[in-house]
Amino acid sequence: MNVPEILPIADAALAARLQQRIDRKTKPLGALGRLEALALQLGLVQRTEAPVLTAPQLVVFAADHGLARRGVSAYPQDVTWQMVENMLAGGAAVSVFARQAGLPVTLVDAGVAHDFAPREGLLLRKIAAGTADASQGPAMTAAQCEAALAAGAEVVRSLPGNVLLLGEMGIGNTSSAALLLARLAGVPLEAAVGRGTGLDAAGVVRKRALLAQVLERHAALRAPADLLAALGGFEIAMLAGAMLQAAHERRVIVVDGFIVAAAALAARALRPAVRDYCVFSHRGAEAGHAALLRTLQAQPLLDLEMRLGEGSAAALAWPLVQAAAGMLNEMASFESAGVSDREGR
Numbered sequence: 001m002n003v004p005e006i007l008p009i010a011d012a013a014l015a016a017r018l019q020q021r022i023d024r025k026t027k028p029l030g031a032l033g034r035l036e037a038l039a040l041q042l043g044l045v046q047r048t049e050a051p052v053l054t055a056p057q058l059v060v061f062a063a064d065h066g067l068a069r070r071g072v073s074a075y076p077q078d079v080t081w082q083m084v085e086n087m088l089a090g091g092a093a094v095s096v097f098a099r100q101a102g103l104p105v106t107l108v109d110a111g112v113a114h115d116f117a118p119r120e121g122l123l124l125r126k127i128a129a130g131t132a133d134a135s136q137g138p139a140m141t142a143a144q145c146e147a148a149l150a151a152g153a154e155v156v157r158s159l160p161g162n163v164l165l166l167g168e169m170g171i172g173n174t175s176s177a178a179l180l181l182a183r184l185a186g187v188p189l190e191a192a193v194g195r196g197t198g199l200d201a202a203g204v205v206r207k208r209a210l211l212a213q214v215l216e217r218h219a220a221l222r223a224p225a226d227l228l229a230a231l232g233g234f235e236i237a238m239l240a241g242a243m244l245q246a247a248h249e250r251r252v253i254v255v256d257g258f259i260v261a262a263a264a265l266a267a268r269a270l271r272p273a274v275r276d277y278c279v280f281s282h283r284g285a286e287a288g289h290a291a292l293l294r295t296l297q298a299q300p301l302l303d304l305e306m307r308l309g310e311g312s313a314a315a316l317a318w319p320l321v322q323a324a325a326g327m328l329n330e331m332a333s334f335e336s337a338g339v340s341d342r343e344g345r
């Protein structure tokens, strides 16, 4: 894929104007806490003092993993396609939370080992019926990884709006995410590997041992694109491609849980400035999630001890993103409301 150009959002003059606008709102200085930093980020992303969020899109990328046959998940691989059907029927957690938040959901078959009947709300972009087993060779060929990055970008281009909320579904994908965290951020597997869907302690030990073998097998690789291909996840590569395109278009990106954050790490390795466009919805209970967020210097909005994925936390965080923009645009200033400021003016 031709990775598109992404400009950093830094703009000292605009940041100062935005901060002044926030500080003149009818509240004690700094009283809206991190919503103020979020409002500032939204303004910088859109290069305006009055950011307007239009037609937000929640997109869930789904795919299967060769590693799933190795017992790295507490659930069988078929859950991937079954949950895609559940999402299309409106019954998954993400479906409920997206409905409550008024967010349209688009499902993308990035590489599920199942043939879906075409229908409304489902984009068929299958690269292959699941990745290869990364413990035996690269999960994807270089061409497949390129195709997945490009397909993610194309999905974004096809959707309206200036906010992209991202989710995923793929049994075994906490393994790919942990592997990327280990190789792209140098976090040891002891810290990066967790229970995923709910492995017991012995299961986590086995998962970690297998993932150590995977790292060993691909130890010679250095380039981020090679690591993404080797360690896999068609949905993770498509998520990375979607983020790069969204940032290129200066859309706000709302990152969901551990797996989507790992995709952000991969995207950042390809184009560092993509990080500037990301809003991190939550810190979850998956073992490596906190370390991953620290690597990305991310302060997430929520901490609900969730460990689900799907885009569930992105949907939950959406009203907070709206609140930050609403504060900038609709809240009165000391001047407009005739309220006395600290100087008694």
Ligand SMILES: Cc1cc2ncn([C@H]3O[C@H](COP(=O)(O)O)[C@@H](O)[C@H]3O)c2cc1C
Binding pocket: 072, 073, 074, 075, 079, 083, 168, 169, 170, 171, 172, 173, 174, 175, 195, 196, 197, 198, 308, 309, 310
């Ligand atoms: C019923 C069900 C619904 C889910 N929704 C998201 N995931 C989450 O769990 C999977 C990752 O965990 P692991 O690496 O342990 O397989 C992904 O599909 C992720 O989206 C689910 C998992 C299950 C079982």
Ligand SMILES: O=C(O)c1cccnc1
Binding pocket: 174, 195, 196, 197, 256, 257, 258, 259, 260, 284, 285, 286, 289, 306, 307, 308, 309, 310
């Ligand atoms: O944090 C997540 O996104 C997560 C954790 C466990 C399983 N699936 C997703």
